[in-house]
Amino acid sequence: MKHLVLTAVAAASLIHPASAEEPASIPSPGEIVAAAPASDWVAIAPSDLLVMDLVADAGGEARRVVIQLMPAPFSQGWIGNIRKLAAAHWWDGTSINRVQDNYVAQWGDATEKKALPAGLAVVPESGYAISDPASGRVTVGGKPAIRLSKDEANRRSKRFEQTGKGDIFGGRSMADAYAPEVMFESGWPIAYSGSQVPDSRWPVHCYGAVGVGRNMSPDTGSGAELYAVIGHAPRHLDRNIALVGRVISGIEHLSSLPRGTGALGFYEDAAERVAITAIRVATELPAADQPRFEYLSTDSDSFDRYADARQNRRDPFFIKPAGGADICNIPVPVRPIQAK
Amino acid sequence: MKHLVLTAVAAASLIHPASAEEPASIPSPGEIVAAAPASDWVAIAPSDLLVMDLVADAGGEARRVVIQLMPAPFSQGWIGNIRKLAAAHWWDGTSINRVQDNYVAQWGDATEKKALPAGLAVVPESGYAISDPASGRVTVGGKPAIRLSKDEANRRSKRFEQTGKGDIFGGRSMADAYAPEVMFESGWPIAYSGSQVPDSRWPVHCYGAVGVGRNMSPDTGSGAELYAVIGHAPRHLDRNIALVGRVISGIEHLSSLPRGTGALGFYEDAAERVAITAIRVATELPAADQPRFEYLSTDSDSFDRYADARQNRRDPFFIKPAGGADICNIPVPVRPIQAK
Numbered sequence: 001m002k003h004l005v006l007t008a009v010a011a012a013s014l015i016h017p018a019s020a021e022e023p024a025s026i027p028s029p030g031e032i033v034a035a036a037p038a039s040d041w042v043a044i045a046p047s048d049l050l051v052m053d054l055v056a057d058a059g060g061e062a063r064r065v066v067i068q069l070m071p072a073p074f075s076q077g078w079i080g081n082i083r084k085l086a087a088a089h090w091w092d093g094t095s096i097n098r099v100q101d102n103y104v105a106q107w108g109d110a111t112e113k114k115a116l117p118a119g120l121a122v123v124p125e126s127g128y129a130i131s132d133p134a135s136g137r138v139t140v141g142g143k144p145a146i147r148l149s150k151d152e153a154n155r156r157s158k159r160f161e162q163t164g165k166g167d168i169f170g171g172r173s174m175a176d177a178y179a180p181e182v183m184f185e186s187g188w189p190i191a192y193s194g195s196q197v198p199d200s201r202w203p204v205h206c207y208g209a210v211g212v213g214r215n216m217s218p219d220t221g222s223g224a225e226l227y228a229v230i231g232h233a234p235r236h237l238d239r240n241i242a243l244v245g246r247v248i249s250g251i252e253h254l255s256s257l258p259r260g261t262g263a264l265g266f267y268e269d270a271a272e273r274v275a276i277t278a279i280r281v282a283t284e285l286p287a288a289d290q291p292r293f294e295y296l297s298t299d300s301d302s303f304d305r306y307a308d309a310r311q312n313r314r315d316p317f318f319i320k321p322a323g324g325a326d327i328c329n330i331p332v333p334v335r336p337i338q339a340k
Numbered sequence: 341m342k343h344l345v346l347t348a349v350a351a352a353s354l355i356h357p358a359s360a361e362e363p364a365s366i367p368s369p370g371e372i373v374a375a376a377p378a379s380d381w382v383a384i385a386p387s388d389l390l391v392m393d394l395v396a397d398a399g400g401e402a403r404r405v406v407i408q409l410m411p412a413p414f415s416q417g418w419i420g421n422i423r424k425l426a427a428a429h430w431w432d433g434t435s436i437n438r439v440q441d442n443y444v445a446q447w448g449d450a451t452e453k454k455a456l457p458a459g460l461a462v463v464p465e466s467g468y469a470i471s472d473p474a475s476g477r478v479t480v481g482g483k484p485a486i487r488l489s490k491d492e493a494n495r496r497s498k499r500f501e502q503t504g505k506g507d508i509f510g511g512r513s514m515a516d517a518y519a520p521e522v523m524f525e526s527g528w529p530i531a532y533s534g535s536q537v538p539d540s541r542w543p544v545h546c547y548g549a550v551g552v553g554r555n556m557s558p559d560t561g562s563g564a565e566l567y568a569v570i571g572h573a574p575r576h577l578d579r580n581i582a583l584v585g586r587v588i589s590g591i592e593h594l595s596s597l598p599r600g601t602g603a604l605g606f607y608e609d610a611a612e613r614v615a616i617t618a619i620r621v622a623t624e625l626p627a628a629d630q631p632r633f634e635y636l637s638t639d640s641d642s643f644d645r646y647a648d649a650r651q652n653r654r655d656p657f658f659i660k661p662a663g664g665a666d667i668c669n670i671p672v673p674v675r676p677i678q679a680k
Contacts, residue, residue: 101592102547125659175515177651177664207442207572217659232547232572232668236653239660252441252599259592311517313576319465319557320579324517326666328572 028315029306033333036302041294042187043337044068046282049291050086050245052107053277054096054253065250066282066291067210067228068334070243071186073130074203077123078212078242081223086281088117090224095273096257100265102231105254106213108224110273116224123220128239129202174311174327178204178235182327184298184307188246189327191238203243206233206328208251212242230255233328248293248334292337306333368655369646373673376642381634382527383677384408386622389631390426390585392447393617394436394593405590406622406631407550407568408674410583411526413470414543417463418552418582421563426621428457430564435613436597440605442571445594446553448564450613456564463560468579469542514651514667518544518575522667524638524647528586529667531578543583546573546668548591552582570595573668588633588674632677646673 027035048071054063069079085091091107094114098106176182179191182204193200205211209229214221220242228247247254262268282290296303310330312321367375388411394403409419425431431447434454438446516522519531522544533540545551549569554561560582568587587594602608622630636643650670652661 099596101595128660175517177515177666177669178662216656233666235666235669236650236658236662238662240653240658255441256439256596256598258596310576313580316556318576318580320468322518322576322578326517326573326575329517329575 026314026316027305027309028313029309031315032302032306032309033296036296036300036306040297040300040302042297044248044293044295044334046290046292049282049293050082050279051282051285051291052091052279055275055277057253063250063253064291065228065253066248066293067245068248068293068295069245070188070203074188075127075242075244077121077127078221078223078244081120081123082226082244083281084117084120085222085224086279087284089278089280090114090117091276091279093275095275096254097260097273098227098264098266099230099254099257099259101259103229103234103265104227105230105257106225106227107276108213108226110270116222120222122222123242125218125220127220128242129200131200174330175324176327178238184303184327184330184332187295187298187332189330189332202239204233204327205229205235205237205243206246206331207231208247208331209233209243210245210247211237212244214241228254233326235328249291249336293334294337296333298332303332306330366654366656367645367649368653369649371655372642372646372649373636376636376640376646380637380640380642381675382637383632383634384588384674386630386632389622389633390422390619391622391625391631392431392619395615395617397593403590403593404631405568405593406588406633407585408588408633408635409585410528410543414528415467415582415584417461417467418561418563418584421460421463422566422584423621424457424460425562425564426619427624429618429620430454430457431616431619433615435615436594437600437613438567438604438606439570439594439597439599441599443569443574443605444567445570445597446565446567447616448553448566450610456562460562462562463582465558465560467560468582469540471540514670515664516667518578524643524667524670524672527635527638527672529670529672542579544573544667545569545575545577545583546586546671547571548587548671549573549583550585550587551577552584554581568594573666575668588635589631589676633674634677636673638672643672646670 048069050067050069052065052067054065056062069082094107094109096105096107097110098104174182176191179193181192183190183192185201189204189206190201191204203209207229211227211229212221212223213225213227223242223244226244228251230251257274258272259265260267260272267273296306307325307330309315311325312323314321388409390407390409392405392407394405396402409422434447434449436445436447437450438444514522516531519533521532523530523532525541529544529546530541531544543549547569551567551569552561552563553565553567563582563584566584568591570591597614598612599605600607600612607613636646647665647670649655651665652663654661
């Protein structure tokens with residue numbers, strides 16, 4: 001009576017990409033990631049980690065959320081503000097004030113009266129996208145920045161000839177409803193205006209993305225009010241709100257909170273808010289308490305094979321590979337660095 | 341100090357589509373839905389509602405989840421089984437056994453030993469998609485089944501001529517990485533193999549979708565083990581698992597449950613499981629206890645305008661309309677029927 005997706009093999013097909021419990025056969029995304037050589041992993045600098053500690057839960061368990069800040073050239077104006085806010089310990093004693101199902105968890109000063117530290121930048125809306133072609137973009141000729149091994153390119157080229165499907169550089173492999181093209185750059189999912197129009201690119205709202213709450217345009221927010229995506233990617237917010245990072249650990253401490261019953265999921269009763277003990281850039285924490293993470297380089301062959309496997313599930317549970325994937329369904333693998 | 345997405349107007353841009361708290365100007369998706377005439381709404385038959393009652397929460401609050409079953413011709417073999425399981429009260433006393441972040445909440449018999457009722461069908465894998473062109477498909481010539489009013493078509497045609505963007509029947513308006521085309525049929529998001537290949541179409545895994553757990557192929561599951569999507573749409577499961585419905589009310593009772601810490605998000609400790617009091621087709625409930633819902637007809641002009649507004653946000657908060665939307669980001673509006 002095993003009418004469950006429960007057995008070792010079947011279950012494995014439903015695991016998160018960075019897990020590696022699947023038996024060998026056609027490699028699953030998780031197996032590809034687990035087999036990636038150490039040289040394909042990139043350590044995240046502690047100076048790019050924002051550590052949010054919430055009050056312990058009802059059972060007394062600690063709740064820590066770790067956010068990776070976006071690298072240059074994206075959103076650096078807001079990220080500079082966030083570094084200042086963290087250094088000023090500005091968020092200590094603030095709270096998570098809003099949890100809207102299939103949308104966002106949002107935190108900051110519920111009173112809206114707490115003075116901000118001096119010296120925060122006012123960032124213009126032009127900061128939502130990057131238009132400088134000299135700023136280190138790794139894509140070429142408007143193609144997604146996924147390199148293929150020769151063998152993989154040959155295999156895929158044959159498949160494309162035979163079926164007209166599955167070419168990662170054409171067809172629907174990463175077809176996107178929100179941007180002419182999408183790609184991976186320096187470990188992040190990025191949308192791109194394409195080679196036909198003036199070069200522009202911008203970060204996208206996937207699950208776990210962290211963005212900056214704002215008032216009406218032309219306000220762009222300071223960075224003091226932040227939200228994390230806890231539902232289906234709200235891509236319509238791309239280029240409308242600044243994205244500054246992503247949750248890489250502990251998102252369950254946000255996504256499993258009770259939903260607020262007020263408008264937009266705000267908690268109606270102040271007692272429902274979840275207090276934030278502290279938010280720090282990891283470098284300010286004692287060395288032993290600094291989280292350490294690494295991500296799979298999106299320029300590596302391992303990532304190419306992982307992305308391909310996410311687009312064409314061939315591991316045993318699957319019977320119909322899709323021949324494509326939403327860029328938000330190719331999450332960049334991130335894992336803790338194991339102590340040596 | 342309003343560095344929040346909090347003011348009446350700004351906040352309104354982040355609301356769910358079926359809400360209507362936005363002030364007039366360029367109509368938002370929520371305003372369009374609120375203004376739809378009664379004739380654009382379709383009542384859901386109580387015989388197509390599956391009502392799942394969980395034990396009360398820690399605060400003594402009732403927890404009810406309402407699932408709309410898919411209409412013919414989709415997945416009817418499994419849905420027949422589900423009707424039999426509900427009539428046999430088979431799920432009473434079973435539990436939610438698995439909650440995996442950004443993926444699924446899953447329920448059924450944790451012991452895997454409970455005998456199934458007699459007479460359940462064994463449904464073949466061919467049931468994952470529909471191949472009969474005579475079965476009532478509402479799309480024409482491979483175009484998404486969204487009809488436009490003449491005014492809207494003219495407006496859009498002009499925009500397309502001027503900008504090359506935003507044509508709902510071309511470009512990237514509903515570009516999809518998983519299927520050649522996507523459309524709405526009888527109130528549901530449906531993928532379509534396109535007019536170039538043998539006609540086939542199938543339901544898609546969006547947030548809230550309810551599917552049938554299964555063992556390894558060629559098993560397709562009986563329907564006794566079900567899951568609901570509580571994260572980013574796992575579209576790679578399309579055509580690999582049967583979809584039988586969607587949660588239309590109470591999904592927060594699943595999505596905000598503590599995540600399981602075992603493999604795949606299964607609860608490791610039996611005490612963590614959430615008991616299911618009863619699952620019934622609504623017609624078996626006392627009349628006063630039957631939930632009543634209606635959905636916005638996807639053949640209506642209101643839906644066309646709503647879908648267009650979801651693809652091109654022009655309400656005041658937005659500065660860059662995307663010119664397209666993921667089909668899972670155009671949720672079909674569903675609301676309770678107000679007592680007269």
